[in-house]
Amino acid sequence: MTVGPVTPSTETPSADEPAAVEGRSLGRIAWARLRRDRVALDGGITVLLLILVAALAPLINRVFGHPVNEYHQDRIDPNLGGIPPVGTWGGISSEFLLGVQPVTGRDLFSQILYGAQTSLLIAFAATVLAVVIGIVVGVSAGFFGGWLDSLFSRFMDLILAFPLILFAIALISVLPPTRAFRTAVMIVVIGGFSWPYIGRIVRGQTLSLREREFVESARSIGAGNVRIIVKELLPNLAAPILVYATLIIPTNILFEAALSFLGVGVPPPTPSWGRLLSDAVQYYEYDPTYMVVPGMAIFVTVLAFNLFGDGLRDALDPKANR
Amino acid sequence: MSTHTSPDRTTARPGTDELLRVTGLEKHFPITRGAFIRRTVGAVRAVDGVDLTVATGETLGLVGESGCGKSTTGRLISRLLRPTGGSIVFDGRDITDLSVRRMRPLRREIQMIFQDPYSSLNPRHTVGTIVGAPLRVQDIPTPHGVKRAVQELLELVGLSPEHYNRYPHEFSGGQRQRIGIARALALRPKLIVADEPVSALDVSIQAQVVNLLDDLQRELGLTYVFIAHDLSVVKHICDRVAVMYLGKVVEVAPRDALYATPLHPYTLALLSAVPVPDPDRRDRAQRERILLTGDVPSPVDPPSGCRFRTRCWKARERCERETPALRELAGGHLVACHFPVEDAERTPRGRIAAHLAAADVAPATTTPA
Ligand SMILES: Nc1ncnc2c1ncn2[C@@H]1O[C@H](COP(=O)(O)OP(=O)(O)OP(=O)(O)O)[C@@H](O)[C@H]1O
């Protein structure tokens, strides 16, 4: 090209530092915003800690706990029918950080620790599944429209209106109760029912993105549908997908806990917060602490994910909630 | 807008080669009901029989009110839409029904500049990615790499090559529009369809962008179809102007002929609405402004005969019965009207009379949507 600049620009860039050659991407701006949001940051740190705890459960347990299925009958008070633990607060002591289980005397700390593993593994895997299905269905419905959109939209409505818990109980209780199999089935069931939340968001965003002129522009340079979806739409969908994935994780954690509570979760002896809670119901008169501990674990986890997710949404789309 | 002098614009038609010929172009968008079993219950006749020619190297202005089908015409010409009728011949080649795949190599020759500088640039891409995309998609060989090519394009449109790694949100509207222009130029097209390229910009910046387009045209030998919604913007850049109303071209003329002797009542009304900068003359212009009463009729069910008749102060019985054909009244000056504007109507007295007559057109005659 031999022609030089024809009309010098008299406008200056709106960015502050003219020397910086690297532009500030929207992601970096969002991160700067998120960093100033204390509550969301606390939620995020808690989430990170939880993930770390679940990942390092065996290591942490070796230092602070006892083997998961080791019975400590000496911790159970024989004078009270052999049910509640010795001492106050469910037998919390420097040796048993969260006390012990009534009757068996198993270490509650290790149960919670490994329970976090179960909970997060199933919730994360189900969320990944939900995101994948949600993107495929949502993008197809929003981008191609027409009868495909009608079909997928009705299908999503149908799933959201489904009596899910009943279906899950019926399905899981008739399948073989091995640990790996149950885990897989729970992931498929939870993911298979939570994807429409992602699907709807993605469809809505795709519908509005599709009308933007940069999509027309991509067409006018000869880009095909695949390139438009991958290069033009997905980068713009990443933020809402990230936000809603973060927000369905706690829902999925609660779902897993509910199924375990109802006795159709991962089979014993695999620890699970939901099953601890249902177990605690029998003993709440003798040992209320036993109920509080897994309850708090679920509560803190769900709250942390929600606070982080809300903060993420505000940071990525400041117009949404203000 | 600043006074902009271009030497040989008055003689119109600089080149004689015809680059684009559009004949009887139609785009009817179906209106459907029902989710699964779709019934077509009608059509939006967005473009309904448009005839145009564009010569190599010239700029054709396409002007009309909002919703008259300008953008749709532009999108048909650049084949972002498939026509439902008529034909488009580009550079001697019929591109009316080319498939997306067959159209692909031709995309290099026809490019678009879009109206909205905010929605036309992907906010997640850097300027380098945006301007380089045409080169990548079309596999254009770049001897010094895509980055160099993009930086040269940025310089060409008056932006700093340093802006390569920046994101669109870091730029002003005018700069964004320059980025859009650089992207359109990347493929070295013959024809650029500019869809209201300055409508979204501040008045002070509009002139800069129009001048840039004008300079680029001279240096690169470009041909433009320049879409605008009022006649003031196109005055400085166009060689010829086509006026559209409700999906049809109602008047085409060399620029000076159109501004000096408009033949269609609608053009006269549009011209009387052009803002007058001189405060001493503003008052008089106000009295002579021909106000168009009522709304533009719906393109779903346009009026019979002449589509402008529901708002025309000259309408007679024949206008309802007979659709006026686009016919040539003077050299290169075409109009679709049974009773074209006469010289007397262009005098101040005639304009005031038209002003009063137009105010009397009953708005009830417009067809409800
Ligand atoms: N994809 C579509 N489906 C249905 N109707 C459409 C579609 N695109 C445009 N229309 C209709 O066609 C008519 C012409 O639209 P078009 O965008 O071409 O007008 P325009 O002259 O560019 O207006 P503006 O000045 O507002 O940009 C309008 O009535 C519009 O509602």
Ligand code: SF4
């Ligand atoms: S044909 Fe009749 S109605 Fe139409 S513009 Fe001319 S005079 Fe008016």
Ligand SMILES: [Mg+2]
């Ligand atoms: Mg338009």
